[in-house]
Amino acid sequence: MYQYNDFDRQFVNERVAHYRDQTQRYLNGALSEDEFLQLRLRNGLYIQRLAPMLRVAIPYGTLSSKQLRALASIANTYDRGYGHLSTRQNMQFNWPEIADVPDILEQLATVNMHAIQTSGSCIRNVTTDHFAGAAADESIDPRPYCELIRQWSTLHPEFEWLPRKFKIAVSGGKVDRAAIDVHDIGLRVYEVAQQPVFDVIVGGGLGRTPVIGTTIREGLPAHHLLTYLHAILRVYNRYGRRDNKYKARIKILLRALGAEAFTQRVDEEWQQVIKESEPLADAAITKMQGFFQIPTLPAIDDPDFSLDEQRLTHPEFSRWIERNVSAHQCEGYANIILSTKAPGIPPGDVSAEQMQAVADWADQFGCSEVRISHEQNFALPHIRQQDLFQLWQLASDHDLATANAGLITDVICCPGGDFCSLANAKSIPIAEAIQRRLDDADFLHDLGDLDLNISGCMNACGHHHVGHIGILGVDKKGQEFYQISLGGHAGHSGESASLGQIIGPSVSRDQVPTVIDNIINIHLSLRHQDESFLACFRRVGIQPFKVSLRSDAHDTAA
Amino acid sequence: MTQLLKQQDGVWQITDSQPTDWSPAESFSTGSALKLAVDVEPETAWASASLIAVDFPALTDGRGLSLAALLRQRIGYAGDLRAVGAVHEDLLHFLLRCGFSSFELPAERDPAIALQLLAPYSNFYQGSVMDPLPALLR
Structure with a gap:
């Protein structure tokens, strides 16, 4: 996982202080309702039907057990004891008071978390495969690039006030688990001659006008990822429609110009951007990749272990293995889905007790790493196969072992x-x-x-x-x-x-x-x-x- | 009346805006002061302007940020670049990093708050017009 340094911590603390000041100015009348709306949205706070909703960023769906425990604590203190996993791999709290939000953010900052750009017309949380860095069918770990994009897009001076929200997803697998064809920008990373390159898909999206994205560049070298994103975002920021919010997404601009003319405009801009800025240094990419090495996995102490007997004697366990467990990069390990879709529970809703339990299992079995899938489930990478039965039993006790990943009830x-x-x-x-x-x-x-x-x-x-x-x-x-x-x-x-x-x-x-x-x-x-x-x-x-x-x-x- | 926020001898100060003889983009001549709409295409000749203002139509309209970056990096304009129109104190740090060097604050904005919000962050992740190096390489 990415590890915060002094700069990251200072930055997040300064964001909390700035937001606290914005909240105080709103509450004492120095900021109007409309002004505060724009400012609070860019820090994840919506005013919903019943109460405010705070969306906490979980960058590319990865968090530590410690961070998940902090979310559980916030759910207990400020919400009604639960949170909601969103389709952008974030967590939402439904009942905070506006005046309490700075305190919640301060608590989040102590575990290197925030709510920056989880809503508003700006670049949102970048998403990826929930089993990135662990799935057997992965070509390249997308997380170093996700983190590079996260850092580049966080309070970007030019792109915080876009025509509309902007969503980027990255996939490094042979199979796309990040829905990159239906994002404002979808990126597919793979290797050519041992060098990482990107295919860039633009203008996909759902909403009022659903569109499958258009591939506008293939084989983009990794050191030009950010210059190319800069060119796309600049074209969008300057030419995207701002007169009608339903026609303001980049897909509408791409359609209005035509894919060819749009691509040409981006490429012309990119040629200039390249001259004006430094490409991403190899040192930066290497440094980032260093954060995402596979963790030290717990040793396998039974090399002859087989799931066959447990599966034979426990058909429900067998079903869970079939549906919710998938292949890991390393022999003897697995990745699992902890389904939140038990009958009678709103999809994606998780209680504080469940969050604490998942954090405990991540510590006990899974290198303290937790993932959130865009299907609104918890996921645990790096689990020994010999631990699956025990984990399944524990998960069953917490309504998190429904064997329905990918089935119709995994709504x-x-x-x-x-x-x-x-x-x-x-x-x-x-x-x-x-x-x-x-x-x-x-x-x-x-x-x-x-x-x-x-x-x-x-x-x-x-x-x-x-x-x-x-x-x-x-x-x-x-x-x-x-x-x-x-x-x-x-x-x-x-x-x-x-x-x-x-x-x-x-x-x-x-x-x-x-x-x-x-x-x-x-x-x-x-x-x-x-x-x-x-x-x-x-x-x-x-x-x-x-x-x-x-x-x-x-x-x-x- | 509007208030001008600019540096004098390295210190940010608020003064009353003086009337400026703005010239529109289409009748620009060397040395004149330009007032630009956010949707103009920047022209090389503008590098010789005595002053350039970018007129923000709304708090939420970020086109002027891209325009400023282009004026600095592509056109090479090195003079005073002023944000006018819907200039909001919480956006000053974005505007500064895109290359703006002075701000005309609307009459209803509190200049004391604006002065406090010039630098709510001591550093940023990405490079910018002002500092090309990202945090990762600093």
Whole structure:
């Protein structure tokens, strides 16, 4: 992990002091509501439907056990004993008082954490694969580049006041677990002749206008990563629309200019930037890579250990291994998903007790490292296979061992109308109703990989466009309705990214679980052997699924 | 009336703004004082201006920051670069690092607060117009 030095600590402390001063000036009337809005947003504070919401940055989803314990303490002191894992790998607290936020930030600063640029029209928390530096299928560890981007983008003098928010994701795997095709900038890092290079994808995104990004440069040398980002951001900052917030993302600029003209403008700017600034020194890259060496793993004391017997005697453990455990770079170790998607719990919500427990397990089994996935789960890298059974038992006691990673019940879901002032409709009760209906573990495992993503409004925080099944809350004459789309994909599991297609008119909240049932049944009737939902959909198209909206759909499908 | 925040003998001071004979970008001649909108394309000839002001339309409009960086780095303008219009005290440190050297504060801003907010941070991560070296290499 990256280790703060004196400068980092001083910087974060100065940010706290500056924000405390901003808060005081707001409370004593020296800053207007509108001015403070812009300032607090750039430090992670929203005012939501019921109360303020503070979004704490977890850079590229990696934190230490000590940091997670600090979050648990904040959840107990300032929230109602829980926090929420976001789709940008951050943690959100829903009930802080505006006047308390500087104290919360001060407490965060003691463990080298902050809320800088977690909201507002600026460069947001850079995200990556939650198993970066640990996954067996990784080409290059993206984290040194994520940290370089984090440092470069933190209070960047030129790019703190962009037309709109700006999200960057980096993937270093053969399989993309960071959804880089649907970000303002997606970066794929890989090696050519033992040198790291980047493919640069621009203008992807969800929200009101979902778009798969365009690759504007391939094979960019690593020492030009930041000069090239500078060129893109400068073109966006100068020419992106500022008159309409729904047309202000870089995807709209790219579309308006055309990909070719946009790329040309970026390249022309880049040629100038290169002349005016130093490339990233090899020394800087090497220094950063030094922070992200694989930690000293606990020694394997039973070289003949096999999971076979435990799996045979404990079918539930076996299912958990199948779904939630993935291959590590080193023989005898594994990476695990601790699912927050137990029935009856809003997806991504974690209690302070759960945070403390996960921190303890990270210390006991996993080199004190914790990850947060964009699917809103905890993840632990570097676990010995011989410890999996014990860890599974402990996790079961804390509702964190649901064997559903990648299954339909591993729902990605925004806070929705229960919390968010932007939402058109509630999203959490929809997730809950579907999870309750689909409670047969054998059935779910047979159904296999199926991403269900739910957003309460067009802003698409629940990534509904890239769900294999996507559900979007819409408002119809003051009533909550839900629009269902099929065939979206975020790009993981080696399949290309795609955007969902709407199956037909929106349905009422009561109808949603039945329609989902119908969709599943139609899929089961059409699939070849173990074909996944996505593969089946891509083969047969949307037409056969349209009937799922009809009340007699089940009979038709059978 | 607006207030001018600028350095005199190395010390930041507040004075009353003096009227300036601004020339618009399209009728620029060597030695004149330019007032620019944030969306102009910078021109090489402007390096010889006696003073350049960039007019910020709103607190949230960051185009003037990129324009300032271009005037300093690409055009090579070395004279006084002034932020005018919607200049906010909490943005001074961004403006300074993009190359601005003086600020015309709107009448309703408190100059005492502005003076305190010139440098809320003793250092930054990334290089800038003022200091090309990132923290990582310092």
